[in-house]
Amino acid sequence: MSLRAHLLLLAALAVAFAASVLLPLDPLAALFGQDRDLAIALLVELRLPRALLALAYGATLGAAGAAVQALFANPLASPDLTGTTSGAALGAVVTAYLFGFSAPLALSIGSVLGAVGALALLLALAGPKAETATLLLAGLAISALAGALTTLALALAPSPFAFYDAYDWLMGSLIDRSLEQAAFAALPALAAIALLLRLGPALDRLSLGEEVAQSLGHDVARLRLQVVCLTAVGVGACVAICGAIGFIGLIAPIFARRLTRAHPGRAILPSAAIGALLLTAADLVTRLAPLGRTLPIGVVTALVGAPFFLWLVAHMRWRLRT
Amino acid sequence: MILSASSLSLPGRLSDVALEIGEGELVCLVGPNGSGKTSLLHALAGIGAATGMVSVGGKDPRRLGPALRPGALTYLPATRDVAWPLLARDLIALGGGEAAFPALELASLLDRRVDTLSTGERSRVLIARALAPRPKLLLLDEPTANLDPLWQIRLMALVRAEISRGGRAALVAIHDLDAAALYADRILVMDKGRIAAEGLDGPHIARIFGVERVDGAWREVRRPAGPQSSR
Numbered sequence: 001m002s003l004r005a006h007l008l009l010l011a012a013l014a015v016a017f018a019a020s021v022l023l024p025l026d027p028l029a030a031l032f033g034q035d036r037d038l039a040i041a042l043l044v045e046l047r048l049p050r051a052l053l054a055l056a057y058g059a060t061l062g063a064a065g066a067a068v069q070a071l072f073a074n075p076l077a078s079p080d081l082t083g084t085t086s087g088a089a090l091g092a093v094v095t096a097y098l099f100g101f102s103a104p105l106a107l108s109i110g111s112v113l114g115a116v117g118a119l120a121l122l123l124a125l126a127g128p129k130a131e132t133a134t135l136l137l138a139g140l141a142i143s144a145l146a147g148a149l150t151t152l153a154l155a156l157a158p159s160p161f162a163f164y165d166a167y168d169w170l171m172g173s174l175i176d177r178s179l180e181q182a183a184f185a186a187l188p189a190l191a192a193i194a195l196l197l198r199l200g201p202a203l204d205r206l207s208l209g210e211e212v213a214q215s216l217g218h219d220v221a222r223l224r225l226q227v228v229c230l231t232a233v234g235v236g237a238c239v240a241i242c243g244a245i246g247f248i249g250l251i252a253p254i255f256a257r258r259l260t261r262a263h264p265g266r267a268i269l270p271s272a273a274i275g276a277l278l279l280t281a282a283d284l285v286t287r288l289a290p291l292g293r294t295l296p297i298g299v300v301t302a303l304v305g306a307p308f309f310l311w312l313v314a315h316m317r318w319r320l321r322t
Numbered sequence: 323m324i325l326s327a328s329s330l331s332l333p334g335r336l337s338d339v340a341l342e343i344g345e346g347e348l349v350c351l352v353g354p355n356g357s358g359k360t361s362l363l364h365a366l367a368g369i370g371a372a373t374g375m376v377s378v379g380g381k382d383p384r385r386l387g388p389a390l391r392p393g394a395l396t397y398l399p400a401t402r403d404v405a406w407p408l409l410a411r412d413l414i415a416l417g418g419g420e421a422a423f424p425a426l427e428l429a430s431l432l433d434r435r436v437d438t439l440s441t442g443e444r445s446r447v448l449i450a451r452a453l454a455p456r457p458k459l460l461l462l463d464e465p466t467a468n469l470d471p472l473w474q475i476r477l478m479a480l481v482r483a484e485i486s487r488g489g490r491a492a493l494v495a496i497h498d499l500d501a502a503a504l505y506a507d508r509i510l511v512m513d514k515g516r517i518a519a520e521g522l523d524g525p526h527i528a529r530i531f532g533v534e535r536v537d538g539a540w541r542e543v544r545r546p547a548g549p550q551s552s553r
Contacts, residue, residue, distance in 0.1 A: 215395070215461075217387045262408045263408065
């Protein structure tokens with residue numbers, strides 16, 4: 001990737017972050033006129049965690065998506081389509097059922113374990129070099145199972161309010177998280193991204209085929225385990241705080257690979273940047289859309305992502321036929 | 323000695339295989355489907371769970387990491403699939419070398435995406451990937467598959483030229499017995515996970531492959547009628 005592309009992405013990220021903290025500008029400006037301290041508190045305690053979460057979660061989905069696509073050698077693999085996100089949500093709901101929603105560390109651990117379980121099940125069901133159809137069907141089955149178990153856990157919940165709380169959270173939300181909660185999601189996520197970046201060269205060589213990568217001195221079994229665990233840690237930590245958000249992990253890597261001349265491993269960094277941009281943009285849409293109320297962010301990413309996914313499937317079919 | 327290997331075993335695939343290949347030698351590996359040719363190449367390349375001793379230029383290549391392994395050996399698999407639409411130039415670079423083989427006439431292919439190449443063109447690019455790090459030991463599985471007769475001849479001449487540069491050798495798995503006879507210094511015949519014989523002259527060819535040479539062409543062995551013919 002060229003220096004110019006790096007700088008452009010960095011500049012776009014800075015602009016997105018600034019916009020995410022400052023927009024909408026009117027209430028903030030008005031508040032600064034009346035009560036300076038309150039305005040600063042609004043910036044630091046409401047807008048800043050939200051902006052940081054959008055960047056961190058988006059970057060995690062982008063990096064995890066790129067790594068999972070590289071691992072499965074398939075552009076349709078992504079944390080949500082392969083059931084990782086639903087697994088993490090199930091893990092978090094089960095943990096919340098046992099310990100309540102007020103234990104962020106337990107939630108994160110439960111969520112990561114759910115994600116690891118879902119990814120391990122996917123590898124067992126579909127195998128490491130799955131055909132697209134097998135991969136998607138196995139992912140669908142895991143998502144459906146995790147979704148059903150999540151609903152079951154909620155239906156059996158002792159308090160009906162828990163259901164509405166959890167429903168809100170399941171649709172994905174960046175709103176009303178504290179800086180501390182943001183750190184709970186962002187720190188493990190950034191660590192996971194940093195470690196995934198180190199796997200880039202090995203994942204690039206995996207595109208020569210699993211056997212060739214092994215003959216070049218890479219331990220492919222270990223590589224697979226590393227990608228699964230790091231993806232689960234990153235996605236799990238974010239899902240525990242913000243709920244499940246789809247399609248970013250599918251779309252970001254596809255754009256990122258255009259910047260890396262199709263190298264799947266090298267695409268992890270730009271994919272993280274593009275994922276952060278996309279989720280920040282989606283969050284801005286939920287805030288600025290003139291609907292009189294706030295949209296769930298998961299709905300925005302799905303409304304944009306699902307048609308893109310359909311186009312991708314059609315495009316792949318068309319290319320296979322010719 | 324470039325390669326020496328012994329007691330290579332993999333349950334159900336290889337049993338106690340030993341072989342040595344000297345400097346400058348081009349050794350062909352022939353055998354029926356499922357006789358263990360690919361398993362042997364894998365065991366030597368450090369792919370999979372085979373056990374046994376392998377030494378390339380005095381060192382166990384399986385202990386070398388990604389930085390040094392391509393200098394010791396490279397492996398060309400029989401499949402020609404590439405998962406991502408990489409440029410041919412980038413694909414060769416991923417193998418740890420540079421495309422400098424005028425004989426493969428790659429100049430017009432290097433800046434094309436591998437998914438837009440014909441099967442034969444893609445084969446040449448993948449072969450260049452295996453040759454490019456200039457390894458001590460080349461392990462090639464069906465390198466001439468998908469190539470037209472002219473390119474088959476050119477490729478094997480290139481492999482010969484490469485290993486004659488000193489300190490190098492090649493082990494080539496190949497189904498075509500005539501090609502093996504034409505290009506190899508030595509032919510190893512595999513059967514049921516073992517190296518069963520050397521060379522193509524002798525009754526073992528009919529026994530192992532079920533074919534025999536009649537008037538210069540290979541024919542199925544005519545077995546005498548009776549209970550044995552039911553194989």
